[in-house]
Amino acid sequence: MQCDWAMERTLSWIFQRRRCVRDYERLPEHHEAMVHWSMILLMRRRLARATAPPTSK
Numbered sequence: 001m002q003c004d005w006a007m008e009r010t011l012s013w014i015f016q017r018r019r020c021v022r023d024y025e026r027l028p029e030h031h032e033a034m035v036h037w038s039m040i041l042l043m044r045r046r047l048a049r050a051t052a053p054p055t056s057k
Contacts, residue, residue: 014038
């Protein structure tokens with residue numbers, strides 16, 4: 001059951017990108033590239049947040 005939850009969560013992150021929600025791409029390779037791109041953006045944001053120095057207020 002843990003795997004089902006992780007897959008649903010990952011798909012929801014991918015579907016936050018507009019081009020991944022609908023079938024805009026003509027070739028499966030193009031859709032695959034959009035999925036890779038959306039995951040790259042997600043991981044880049046997370047890594048930037050994790051490595052950012054703490055801000056003092």
